[in-house]
Amino acid sequence: MAYLMIFFPLVMALIALLIPSNRLRPWLLPLTAVGYSALTAFVLTHPALMKSSRWLILDPPGQIVLLAVGTLFLFCAFYTVGYLQYRQERSNRVFCGCLLGFLGIMSIIVWSHHLGLMWVAIEASTLVTAPLIYFNHTQRSIEATWKYLIIGSVGIALALLGTFFLAYASLQAGLETSLTLEGLLQNAPLLSKPWLRGAFILLLVGYGTKMGLAPMHTWKPEVYGEVPGVVGAIFAGGVTSCAFLAILRIYQISLAAGEYAYISRLLLIIGFFSMIVAALFMVNQRDFKRLLAYSSVEHMGILAIGLGIGGPALFGTLLHVITNGLTKGVLFLSSGNIHRAYGSKTTDLVSGAMRLLPWSGTLFLAGFIAITGSPPFGPFISEFSILTGAFTSGRFVTAALFLVLLLLVFIGMGATVLKVVQGRVPANVATTSYRDGWLTVAPVVILMGMVLLIGLYIPAPLSTLIKDAAGFLEGRP
Numbered sequence: 001m002a003y004l005m006i007f008f009p010l011v012m013a014l015i016a017l018l019i020p021s022n023r024l025r026p027w028l029l030p031l032t033a034v035g036y037s038a039l040t041a042f043v044l045t046h047p048a049l050m051k052s053s054r055w056l057i058l059d060p061p062g063q064i065v066l067l068a069v070g071t072l073f074l075f076c077a078f079y080t081v082g083y084l085q086y087r088q089e090r091s092n093r094v095f096c097g098c099l100l101g102f103l104g105i106m107s108i109i110v111w112s113h114h115l116g117l118m119w120v121a122i123e124a125s126t127l128v129t130a131p132l133i134y135f136n137h138t139q140r141s142i143e144a145t146w147k148y149l150i151i152g153s154v155g156i157a158l159a160l161l162g163t164f165f166l167a168y169a170s171l172q173a174g175l176e177t178s179l180t181l182e183g184l185l186q187n188a189p190l191l192s193k194p195w196l197r198g199a200f201i202l203l204l205v206g207y208g209t210k211m212g213l214a215p216m217h218t219w220k221p222e223v224y225g226e227v228p229g230v231v232g233a234i235f236a237g238g239v240t241s242c243a244f245l246a247i248l249r250i251y252q253i254s255l256a257a258g259e260y261a262y263i264s265r266l267l268l269i270i271g272f273f274s275m276i277v278a279a280l281f282m283v284n285q286r287d288f289k290r291l292l293a294y295s296s297v298e299h300m301g302i303l304a305i306g307l308g309i310g311g312p313a314l315f316g317t318l319l320h321v322i323t324n325g326l327t328k329g330v331l332f333l334s335s336g337n338i339h340r341a342y343g344s345k346t347t348d349l350v351s352g353a354m355r356l357l358p359w360s361g362t363l364f365l366a367g368f369i370a371i372t373g374s375p376p377f378g379p380f381i382s383e384f385s386i387l388t389g390a391f392t393s394g395r396f397v398t399a400a401l402f403l404v405l406l407l408l409v410f411i412g413m414g415a416t417v418l419k420v421v422q423g424r425v426p427a428n429v430a431t432t433s434y435r436d437g438w439l440t441v442a443p444v445v446i447l448m449g450m451v452l453l454i455g456l457y458i459p460a461p462l463s464t465l466i467k468d469a470a471g472f473l474e475g476r477p
Contacts, residue, residue: 001043002052006107009036013100017093025096026081032100033070033077040070044465054180055114060469062110064318065245067465068325069106069238071450075443076230079333082439083230086340094131101128102234109242113181115163118246119156122210126152129239132231133223144222151219155209159246162202166250169195181249185475188256196254200263203250204270210243211300212293213270214277221281224293225345229336232289236296236332237325244303244321251307252473260310267308268398274301275405282412286346289339291416292331295371298409299324302383305402312392314470316385319458323378326451330367333444334360338420340434347416352425359436361421363444368417370451372410378454 012032019025043049043058044067050058058066080099084092105128108121126149133145163179170177170184172192178184184191209216224232254263278298285291299320306317335345337360342350354361370377373384383406390399454462 001039001049002056002058002107002111005036005039005043006104006111008032008039009100009104009107013097013104016096016100019093022088022092025092026084029077029080029096029099030074032103033074036103037070037074040066052111054182055117056111057113057181058111059113059181060465060472061245061248061318063465064321064469065241066107066110067462068322069110069241072233072237072325072329072447073103075329075447076233076333079440079443080230082437083228083336083340085437085439086434090135090137095135098128098131099234102238106238106242109245115166115179115181115184115249118249119160119163122159122207122242122246123156125239125242126156126210129231129235132234133227135228135231136226138226140222141226144219144226147222148219151209151216155206155216157206158202158209159206162199162206162250165195165199165202166253168192169199181253184253185256188253189258191253191257193257193259196257196259197262200250200254200259201266204247204266207243207246208270208300208304211240211247211303212297213300213304214274214297217274217277217297217300220293220297221290224296224332225287225290229332229334229339232292232336233329233332236292236328240296240300241321241325244300247307248473252475255310255473256475264308264310267304271301271304271306271308272401272405274298274304275402275409279405279408279412282409282416285412285416286348288335288347288350288416288420289345291413292328292335295331295409295413296328298405299328299371302386305398306386306389309386309389309393309395309398311389311474313386313389314473315466316382316387316389318466318469319385319454320379320382322462323382323451323454324371326447326454327367327371327377327379329447330363330444330451331371333440333447334364334367337434337436337440337444338364347419349426350420351423353421356425357436359441360444363441363448365417365421366448367451368413370448370455372413373406374410376452376455378451381455381458 016028105125112118130149134141167177169191172195173190175187212220275298278294281294306313338353339345341357344350370379373380
């Protein structure tokens, strides 16, 4: 099953590159996404299919990332068809091919139980997503593409060095060198502690660069500010989730080696630093797409904090992978519609979005309320679970700082979002002919409905899956 989930999207990507019709090619995206979702549902309900080889195993954390990214991609695929109908002036051959290619690469990441193979797949995800940034063919988009490639290359090089350190931790302890997750977990208590700690730092910084944790986040504002909304959604909910899964792997190994106290401090420091940086740069932010970039930095920090707290906060952390991804889909897709209608992404020229685009403006506002942890939406449940975990484990200072930063983010982000959605449409703004259509609105509405559903009621299968993943990370059967 692993090979089918990997090669099916890659073959469809090749077909997309070969199809000559600019009008028909985008429909390959929802066709592939529906088929991929069916494969995902089938494999998640048949545990016997979750192991294809010693290197390809779909464990509970991988299942969560697969479910989160696959669901987001499904709705982004339908949205993309509607979006590209407004971009007939530009060829979408590379755009469609790269989106489908990312889905196949993501499959390798979530199935991989060999850290070397996972590194190769994450590097491949960088290469396959880079052309998406340049879709608009502007000077700023090419600058963002190069910045993404250069900073990402530095991060992935550090991750490779960290992988070497991890392998040498086995060699230094007189063990057989292995990069399979099972082998490393089995020998974790015997690994050389200095080399393991060095590996954790390098892998955290390396894959943290891909996630966009501060201070390695500097590519995010440039990239998210220039890409189409659907690409921003794929980056914020897909690429970052895959990188977080890589950090979960080294977290699990370090936890099994008895290094919880050491890695907890590092995760909390980098997590809080990310939230602080995000909160500061949200203040008086006029570019609402760059605002979403800093929101992504904040939520990557929240994931790091949840891991740093560990134990009782793991359920909320893993749930946040899903709720953050879905809500980012709402925000980026609706903001893409607003940008398209106004021809601008700054609050100097954009206001009254709820008047000009009632659906997109309302969804953008609802997405803001959800992503800032307000009830009754999904992120409220996941963030509240992390906060509860902090109190349960006696980390009262951590909990207090977490609450203060959430409040600052709410205030800073709210000021910009309200300028965008409220007021009147400026008379001197030459709005485009774009108006909300069912293909560019219906997927966003469904995503918002899912975010609301998780906030009101977590389906039992999803709750069980998250609990299994938390137990798997802690080494419980």
